[in-house]
């Protein structure tokens with residue numbers, strides 16, 4: 001192996017919710033892209049899956065519902081790598097009731113607060129802490145994983161989930177505006193039905209009905225989100241900011 005240092009330090013990405021599903025697929029793609037990838041999750045599984053990837057990975061166990069843990073995680077990234085160029089706010093929850101949605105009248109207020117904390121407040125806190133690291137190098141990529149349920153009405157989305165995912169799109173537009181002077185772009189990705197632990201929680205009836213509603217006739221794979229995120233994280237996407245990437249098999253065509 002050559003001891004010569006690369007001309008520029010490899011980029012560092014932070015992916016939340018990276019132990020499974022879409023987050024794991026994104027982290028896997030980043031590692032393939034040669035990016036040093038910090039994989040963060042509340043599940044201790046994140047260490048095992050990071051160890052299995054062949055490349056530069058760094059696992060952090062962190063519950064993004066806890067501001068103190070987020071602050072400690074970002075401090076650890078800065079201390080270990082001295083930079084963070086790419087932030088993917090992917091960790092999210094969508095509580096199910098008997099495999100289906102909660103109506104507004106059924107949502108316990110504690111659950112409402114949990115969904116807000118994980119799906120919306122955490123991306124705000126990560127941006128607040130990581131955007132200053134991006135400004136140091138006058139380059140950055142914020143990619144927020146929203147949902148088709150934040151774009152339009154969805155029979156399977158509960159109100160707290162839809163509210164946070166729509167809110168994340170509005171938040172991302174402001175991040176795009178505020179990051180632009182320092183070369184930081186911010187974009188939303190809005191997946192439709194993707195095979196993961198989250199959708200495995202749906203009942204077979206809900207999944208069958210949903211599949212029928214997809215023009216491409218199937219659920220997507222996490223890798224089909226990761227390929228778009230890889231592009232958004234690259235230099236090739238330099239003029240794209242404040243945009244929404246609908247990746248949903250044709251279920252929503254505005």
Ligand SMILES: NC(=O)c1ccc[n+]([C@@H]2O[C@H](COP(=O)([O-])OP(=O)(O)OC[C@H]3O[C@@H](n4cnc5c(N)ncnc54)[C@H](O)[C@@H]3O)[C@@H](O)[C@H]2O)c1
Pocket residue numbers: 016017018019020021022023040041042043062063064065090091092093094118145146147148149190191192193194195196197198199
């Ligand atoms: N699967 C879909 O059909 C779909 C559709 C639209 C949007 N999304 C969004 O994509 C993102 C990823 O979802 P997925 O389908 O891969 O789900 P998933 O359940 O497979 O993965 C979510 C990951 O986030 C982690 N996580 C959850 N709460 C956390 C917390 N408090 N702190 C740290 N980590 C936490 C989980 O441990 C898990 O590893 C979510 O934001 C979800 O809303 C998914």
